[in-house]
Every structure is written in structure tokens, then in C-alpha cells.
Amino acid sequence: MRLFHQVFLIVAASAMLAGAAMAGALTFSLRHGFEHYLFARDSGQLDGYVLEAELQLATLPPGQMNRPGVRAALMAAMRARGLQPLPPLNGPQPPFRGRDGQVRLPPPPETFEARIALYDNDGVRFLGPPPPPDGWAQARVQRRDLHAGGRIVARVELLPRAPSANASDTAFLRDQLAAVIWLGAALLVMAALAAWMIARRTSGRLASIQSATQAIAGGDFATRIPQERSAIEIAETVRNVNHMAEALERLEGQRRRWLAEISHELRTPLAVLRGEIDVLQDGLRPLNASALGSLGEEVARLSRITDDLHFLAISDLDRLRGQFDTHDAVALCRTTVERFRQSSMAKGLEIDFVSAEASCRVWWEADKIDRMLAGLISNSIRYTQVPGRIAITLQQDRDSVLITVEDSAPGVAAVHLPLLFDPLYRVEAARDRESGGSGLGLAIVAAIASAHGGSARAEASALGGLMVTVLLPKDLR
Numbered sequence: 222m223r224l225f226h227q228v229f230l231i232v233a234a235s236a237m238l239a240g241a242a243m244a245g246a247l248t249f250s251l252r253h254g255f256e257h258y259l260f261a262r263d264s265g266q267l268d269g270y271v272l273e274a275e276l277q278l279a280t281l282p283p284g285q286m287n288r289p290g291v292r293a294a295l296m297a298a299m300r301a302r303g304l305q306p307l308p309p310l311n312g313p314q315p316p317f318r319g320r321d322g323q324v325r326l327p328p329p330p331e332t333f334e335a336r337i338a339l340y341d342n343d344g345v346r347f348l349g350p351p352p353p354p355d356g357w358a359q360a361r362v363q364r365r366d367l368h369a370g371g372r373i374v375a376r377v378e379l380l381p382r383a384p385s386a387n388a389s390d391t392a393f394l395r396d397q398l399a400a401v402i403w404l405g406a407a408l409l410v411m412a413a414l415a416a417w418m419i420a421r422r423t424s425g426r427l428a429s430i431q432s433a434t435q436a437i438a439g440g441d442f443a444t445r446i447p448q449e450r451s452a453i454e455i456a457e458t459v460r461n462v463n464h465m466a467e468a469l470e471r472l473e474g475q476r477r478r479w480l481a482e483i484s485h486e487l488r489t490p491l492a493v494l495r496g497e498i499d500v501l502q503d504g505l506r507p508l509n510a511s512a513l514g515s516l517g518e519e520v521a522r523l524s525r526i527t528d529d530l531h532f533l534a535i536s537d538l539d540r541l542r543g544q545f546d547t548h549d550a551v552a553l554c555r556t557t558v559e560r561f562r563q564s565s566m567a568k569g570l571e572i573d574f575v576s577a578e579a580s581c582r583v584w585w586e587a588d589k590i591d592r593m594l595a596g597l598i599s600n601s602i603r604y605t606q607v608p609g610r611i612a613i614t615l616q617q618d619r620d621s622v623l624i625t626v627e628d629s630a631p632g633v634a635a636v637h638l639p640l641l642f643d644p645l646y647r648v649e650a651a652r653d654r655e656s657g658g659s660g661l662g663l664a665i666v667a668a669i670a671s672a673h674g675g676s677a678r679a680e681a682s683a684l685g686g687l688m689v690t691v692l693l694p695k696d697l698r
Contacts, residue, residue, distance in 0.1 A: 229416050236412025244405035251401065259382060264363060266333050267379045271365045274298035274377070278369035288341050291374050295339050295367070296348070304334040306348060336380040342373065350380060426455050433462055442470035478645070487526065490519045529661040533644055533668060545697070550581040550590075550622050554615050557594045561602065569607035572598070576615040581622060584696040585673060593669040594624070596662045597689055601628035610684055620695055621675075627688035632681055641679045641687075642667040666691065673697060 277294040278286075299306050338349030353359050361381040366373045429446055436444040444466055446459045497516055500506045558574040565572040594613075601611045609629040616623045633641070640646050644664040663679070666689065670677045675693035682688035 229419075233413050233416035236416060237409050239412075241405065241409075243408070244401050247401045247404075260361070263333070263336075263379055263381075267337075267363055267365060267377070270298060270302050270304070270337070271367060271377060273301050274367050274375075275369065277301070278367065278374060281369070286369065286374070288343075291341060291369075292339075292347055295375060295377075299334070299337075304337075306334065333379075336382075338378045338380070340376040340378070342375060344376075349378075352378065353380060426459075430455075430458060430462060433466070437462075437466050437469065442466050442473055475643075483530065483645070487523065490522045490526075494519045494523075526661070529665060532665055533661065545584055545586050548583055548585055548587050548590075550583045550585070550617070550695075551576045551578060551615060552580070553585075553587055553590055554594060554613065554624065557591050558598065558613055561595070561598045565598075565602050565611060568602060570602060570605055570609050570611055572611045572613070574613045574615075578615075578617055581615070581617045582695070583622060583693075584698060585693070589669045589672065593666050593691070594626070596666055597626040597691075600662050601626060601686070604628075604631070605686060606630050609686075612684065617695070622693050622695060624691045624693070625688060626691075627682035627684055628686035629682070630685040632685055633679070633687050635681070638679045638681075642677060663689070 274295050277298045278291065281290050281294055296306050334349075336350065338346055338352070340346050352362065363379040363381075365377050367375040367377060426449070433444050433446045445463050448456070448459060450456075494516060497506075497512065497519070501508050501512060506512055554576070555574055558572065562572055598611065598613070605611060605628040611626070611628045614625045616625075642663045644661055646664075663677075667677045670691050670693060673693050674697045675691060677689060677691045679687060679689050
């Protein structure tokens with residue numbers, strides 16, 4: 222079953238059940254409410270008669286406080302209330318024929334005087350119908366005692382209205398029930414229409430999402446779902462699908478750029494190797510130590526590139542973390558800096574390391590941190606103009622360590638700074654292939670920082686060049 226039909230049936234059925242329940246509740250409320258209204262009205266009339274009767278009894282002289290006098294006072298009270306006294310009725314009443322010619326039971330008494338019965342102090346009924354048999358009607362008989370001279374002298378009973386044959390007490394109740402039925406029918410039609418509209422809109426939005434996801438699954442990462450007013454969950458799903466498509470499109474572009482860049486990086490040393498080997502094979506160059514050294518340099522360059530690519534691939538698989546242990550961060554940084562001091566001075570660059578603390582206990586992987594810092598220093602040595610300066614600083618607080626490596630000119634334009642940590646990205650004006658870089662060094666720095674739960678960022682240096690800041694937690698556990 223399609224989603225449209227499911228939503229339509231669920232919403233329509235729910236609305237119809239709610240409408241039917243409301244109609245049933247209104248019908249029940251009308252019937253019982255009307256019965257309670259009639260009962261309360263009868264009770265009020267009966268209380269009015271009792272008050273009038275006790276006033277009539279209070280006017281009787283002591284000599285007339287007997288059965289005939291009490292009966293006469295009670296009859297006078299009925300006439301004072303505008304009621305027509307009826308003689309006592311005994312035995313069942315004969316059936317009658319209705320308008321359709323069918324024999325029916327006599328209709329239940331509706332008027333007040335037709336349902337009131339008077340009893341004297343001896344329990345003898347002298348006015349009104351006999352009491353109903355045991356059952357529903359007997360339980361709803363209203364009884365009042367009549368007092369005079371501080372004692373009970375008579376009793377009055379009011380019989381209830383019996384249910385009619387067609388379960389409708391009055392024409393008013395029939396009209397109200399008919400109105401409820403029509404209202405329920407109108408609500409059901411409106412519910413079906415609303416269910417159709419909701420199902421159509423919901424299924425339409427989901428159909429557009431389905432079409433877009435099918436296109437994305439087929440490789441069309443440029444597909445986007447237009448944003449429209451809809452439920453929060455559907456709107457968030459649309460945004461998530463669009464974000465997913467943007468991420469896949471970006472990753473696809475990076476993948477293609479990676480393939481192009483990697484093939485170019487590998488092709489250059491391979492072309493040199495092939496050229497030198499061809500020269501050696503043709504006998505144009507003797508096979509001596511110089512030739513073997515040149516071949517070794519190109520092989521070493523290939524090895525570095527493949528090692529760096531493997532390192533980044535491992536980091537993408539979240540398998541970069543190795544053997545962590547407790548170390549002194551200040552000692553680690555100082556050892557790495559000292560290893561590059563001779564090479565930097567030989568090139569005409571000044572290198573300094575500054576730490577405000579004598580020691581800093583951390584839980585790191587020493588080899589990876591050394592590789593990260595060595596990559597940053599090598600990057601600065603390779604691209605800093607002579608004479609120049611490289612400054613490395615270490616700062617710490619209670620939970621983290623901040624390592625900064627900055628150098629002097631040349632600098633990097635602000636537009637390139639957010640992209641420096643992307644693999645194989647270069648700023649061609651100052652960091653070209655002729656200087657020996659593969660464009661993977663800063664990507665490796667970011668990967669090592671991430672494996673230690675930290676981050677790396679690049680910004681302009683106050684010395685005129687580039688400043689790379691690495692923030693690392695002291696303990697990742």
C-alpha cells in the first residue's frame with residue numbers, strides 16, 4: 222500500500238471515529254440531560270404543590286383535621302396551583318389505535334396532574350394513578366410527606382414519564398438528535414477532505430525526497446530538494462538530504478582532485494627514474510655512484526610520497542592512534558627543535574624554542590608528536606626566505622597544551638589559510654613543487670592533532686610569514 226493511501230486511511234479513520242464518538246456522546250448527553258431536566262422540572266413543581274398543600278392544611282381548624290378535611294385541603298391546593306384534580310385510576314387502561322391503524326399501548330402521561338397521586342394518613346389513594354410496578358419506573362417515583370400540626374397527615378407521589386415507544390421523549394429531542402446526526406455527517410465529510418489534503422501534501426514531499434535520494438544514489442550529487450513550508454521533521458530531512466548531497470559533491474570533487482594530484486606527484490619522479498634508466502640503458506651515462514645516487518633520491522622521494530599517502534589513508538580510517546604513554550611535552554618539543562637547529566642555521570635561519578614551564582606532563586604518542594612538529598619545522602625551513610626566523614612556543618593550562626610554530630616572510634594570503642590542511646593543496650606562489658614539497662605535510666599535522674583529540678589552525682604570523690597553532694589535550698583518556 223502506498224504512503225498516500227496509508228496516511229489517508231489512518232487520518233480519515235481517526236477523524237471518523239472521533240466524529241462518531243462525538244455524535245454518540247452528544248446523543249447520550251442529550252437523552253440523559255433531557256431526562257434530568259424533566260425530572261428536575263417535575264421535582265420543582267412537586268415542591269411547589271407540597272408548599273401550597275401545607276399552607277392549606279395549616280388553615281384547617283383543629284376540628285376539621287380529619288380524613289375528609291385533609292382531602293378537601295389537598296384538592297384545594299391543587300386548584301390553587303392551577304391543576305385539574307383527576308379521579309383515581311384503577312387497573313390497566315385499554316389499548317388504542319394510532320394513526321397508522323396499529324394497536325398501541327396508551328401513551329405515557331405527560332401532564333403533571335395526570336401523574337400525581339394523593340394518599341391519606343392511612344395509605345389510601347384517593348386521587349391519581351396507581352403506583353407503577355417494581356422496576357425502573359418505581360425507582361424514579363418522587364414522594365413527599367405532608368405535615369400539619371407537627372405530624373404527617375398525607376403523602377403525595379409523582380410518577381415519572383415512561384420512555385416512549387420510539388425512544389424520543391419529545392419533538393424537541395428528536396430535532397436535536399437529527400441535528401447531531403447531520404453535524405456528524407458533515408464532520409465526517411470534512412475529515413475525509415482534510416485526510417486527503419494531508420496525505421497528498423505529505424506523500425508529495427516524500428516523493429520529492431525519494432526522487433532526490435535516488436538521483437544522489439545514482440551519482441548525481443548536484444541534486445537538491447527545494448525548501449518548502451512543511452512539518453519540522455520533513456523540513457529537517459530535506460535539509461539533511463541537501464547537506465548530504467553537498468558533502469558528497471565536495472568529497473567527489475576532492476576524490477577527483479586527489480587522483481589527479483597523486484597521479485601527477487607519482488608521475489614526476491617516475492618520469493625522472495625512467496629517463497635516467499633509459500640513459501643508462503642506452504650507454505649515454507655510465508653506471509657509477511653518481512647515477513645510483515640520483516636514482517636513490519627519486520626512489521626516496523617516491524617512498525616519502527607513498528608513506529605520507531598511506532599515513533593519511535590510515536588516519537581517515539580512524540586507525541592512526543598507536544602506543545600512548547606519559548611524556549614531558551617540553552622535552553619532546555625541545556628535542557625535535559634541537560634536531561633541526563644545525564640545518565636551519567646552515568640555511569641562514571634563526572630558530573628558537575620558548576616554554577614558560579620547565580616541564581609539562583602529557584599522555585601522548587611521542588613518535589606522532591615528533592613527526593607533527595618535525596613537519597611544521599621542515600615546512601618553515603623549506604619556504605622561509607633567508608635571512609629569516611622560526612619561533613616555536615609551548616604554553617599550557619590545566620587541561621591542554623598550545624604549540625605554535627611561526628616563521629618570517631613570505632606570508633600566505635588569507636584566502637588560502639583555511640585550505641592549507643587539505644591534502645595536496647599548495648599555494649603555488651611560494652610553495653611549489655620545485656621546493657620539494659608534496660602538499661601533504663600540513664594534512665598530516667591536522668591528522669595527528671585530530672588523533673590526539675586536538676586541532677590545528679593556520680593564520681598570519683606577526684613575523685611576516687605563516688603561524689600554525691596546534692591545540693592538544695594533555696590526557697585523552
